[in-house]
Amino acid sequence: MDTHCTEQQEAFRATLRRFLEEKAGTGFTRQRWDEDEPMTADVWQSMTALGVTGLLIPEQADGIGGPMSDMGVVMEELGRVAHPGPCWSSCVGASSAAAIFQLDTLLRALAGGSQTATLALEEPGGRFTCWQHAHLAVVDNTLTGTKIQVPDAIGADHLFVTSANGVYLVATDAPGLTITPTECIDGSRRFAEVRFENVAGTPLGDNAQLAPVIDRMLVALCADGLGAAQRALELAVAYASERRQFGQRIGSFQAIQHLCADMLQQLELGRAGLHYALWAQDAGDPCEAHRAAVMCKAYAAETYPQIGASAIQIFGGAGFTWEYDIQLFYKRLLSTQITWGGSEVWLEELAALVIDGEAPPITVE
Amino acid sequence: MDYRYPPDTLPFRMEVRQWLQHNLDEELRGLSNRGALNPEQLDALRRWNRKLADAGYAAISWPAEYGGRAAGVMEQVVLAEEMHRAEAPAALNPIGLANIAPSIMAWGTEEQKRTLLPRMQRGDDIWCQGFSEPGAGSDLASLRCRAVLDGDHFIVNGQKVWNTLGHLADYCELLVRTDPDAPKHQGITCLLVDMHLPGITVKPLTTLTGEDEFSEIFFEDVRAPTSALLGPVNQGWQVAMTTLSNERAGVANLHLGVRKKIARLIQAAREREVDGLPVSRDPIARQQLARVYLYGEYQKALADVCIAGELNGRPPGAESSITKQSWSDIEQLIGETSASVLGAEAQRGDWGDNRLYSRATSIAGGTTQINKNIIARRVLGLPKD
């Protein structure tokens, strides 16, 4: 039993962190902030070389066949720099989906970094609805309708689209498909509206087959959030240890100290739950994996924005400027909260599991 | 990463489970070790304690020479889980076993260890902790209860307060001031005082739940022999720190009680109807219940991090510093959730008591504010000035 990352995982983390600090730190995030395409070719190539794009892809499709706990390390590190690339949507989401539907050619392209793909789930007019309530109309494998909040759609080569008839694979250059960027206060993430006007798709299977993919994506999103929250706390503590007012460092004021202690508590509780959820994705029991993923997202949505907000408060006026990085992390945590449903959505899902059903406790006692 | 308990814990779990099946009498199930304890309860708990001690389960973490099994963290966790599962009553000497005994082992003379520990383990002697005073709570080091050496005795004068089990105690781990001129942390001494000595008066102090659970202790020219000394004179602060430093297995088990209560609360919400519908169907109640469930499960995940840390030989990290506090937050969240989910039912019986008692969790054993001061300075390294 060990809830910590292994030595190899820590070594992987150190390599990633070095790369990101040197080549794609918050300066890179700022540089991409207003661009439609989040990525540059050279950074993406480096991500491929580091093994990020192939991490979850099976070895027989040129991937690494790694576990979600490794991907958790990647996502935490990406969150620490509010990384703008399509790792979450493509390296976690589409890669897992392509593996489930055994799309060998796509898997190879994703692993090699030559293509990216994403999932189009949400539809207008409701809360985040997951796979259960996709209404997009399909006639003769031709799709018509609208998907919203599609992550990283601009730049992606393929979409996994849920519909009333199940999941379809759609090429983004297919005739009849239009992608319009959606405004988001967090410029480190990209979302788009995708309209389908008689767009040809390839049927893949039931929407429900995406369930484990969605669980993985929820957990990965929270790992990214944990990294961002951790960085926000670090920056706040560093600032509080330097900034002086009334002749003393503001970090010596108890009001500031207790804010930081609260942030640490929220963060460490989140880390414990996150690592449990990562492990549960790999451990093989789908019920436990789902419950852990749901708890993870409900917790992150509820507490991580508070960590970001407290950090802004500790920076005072400087926290309200564009110049200081703390704003990047606050915004990252706000989009972590909202993306694919806030805490109301996932607390209700948790209620369905543990009040209506009889979910088991974490370990069998 | 692995959240599964090591498989070699299973035989011990089965051994304990079977032992409990054969030895835990029905009338003992669910018996509380809290509150005033009438003579029958006290008697029942004492008998239970002896049974546990005879079977070697009363203090498994202790070394074998003092009647323990030198059990590691995993066995301690498994034993606590099985005790909870069987609804076995908690030990009669909770503070003694978990806090005072480690200090005696670390600082005591052979004589003290041999005579005091076995009786504590069996519940033959009940122990209380005499630290807090009316003027010295969070600022414990400012304590004023005096002890003056007179030949081979200390003469003790002063007052202690909020002493859990004080009215039943046979012994007290007492902090006294022996050098009033030294800086406040350096003039304190620890004594293991026989509570039956002349000059000691114990007055029950009623808690806000209406029980005589703790007390005030008055010392008037009490003559305690120098053999009562624990550790060197004027090093009582270091002794006290041994007592207050939480051992990880204890903290790691805090989730057991809260998760049981949460399961009960969810069950109560399924059974209670409002406007012809179970409360568990109400959208607001569902959010609140799911939230409290989530925090209970996360307390368990945090406990797993603490356990794994000890199993893998890591020094305690940030996780152990927040465990007591997050536990206290959940206890209080359960109280608030019970009120909104159960309405007037939360005003009475166990739920009412539970809600009131949850306030103690952020005060006893060091307040939440003091804990945050410590986290800010020691874990986060924030500056002093």
Ligand SMILES: Cc1cc2nc3c(=O)[nH]c(=O)nc-3n(C[C@H](O)[C@H](O)[C@H](O)COP(=O)(O)OP(=O)(O)OC[C@H]3O[C@@H](n4cnc5c(N)ncnc54)[C@H](O)[C@@H]3O)c2cc1C
């Ligand atoms: C159920 C229960 C059982 C107990 N059992 C025992 C026992 O067996 N033996 C024993 O010796 N004691 C016992 N206590 C006493 C307990 O240890 C003290 O109550 C506790 O340490 C707080 O001290 P105080 O009550 O004097 O509060 P105070 O120290 O007066 O604190 C009052 C308020 O001020 C805050 N405060 C104080 N100092 C600071 C600071 N530096 N920064 C920020 N805020 C601060 C506190 O957080 C608190 O909110 C028990 C208490 C309870 C409730």
